[in-house]
Amino acid sequence: MKNHQQPNPDDRSDNVEKLQEMVQNTIENIEASHDTMKFASDEEKENIKQKNKRREDSIESMRAEIKDEYKER
Template sequence: MSKDYKSKPDDRSDNVEKLQSMVQDTIENIEEAHETMKFSSEEEKQKIQEKNKRREQSIKGMRAEIKDEYNYNND
């Protein structure tokens, strides 16, 4: 017995807003991590710094994707 599944159409209309929200959340996480570092051991500070570097790279990628999505939706 097989089921027929229909794929959903590609709805990219709100991707820019979703990505902008993700960027904002990530920035807030970086800021919170900076506050946490004030009370952390040296080892924990190092881990937080490394994680924040990864977060910053993610933000760069999301911002590039925002530009792509904006261009896609406005062509």
């Protein structure tokens, strides 16, 4: 006899709050990386800059998703 599991229902009621928290955490990571860059080599600084660019892109995407979630409410 196979165990058939039902998928969890799609509960999106707290998506906006989760996304806002993710945005805040990402901003904090960017700010912390600025402190790290003070002591980093040139190569490490370049890697941090690239990572921060990806973080900023993620923030833009998350903010767009937050707007979409508000529209759905």
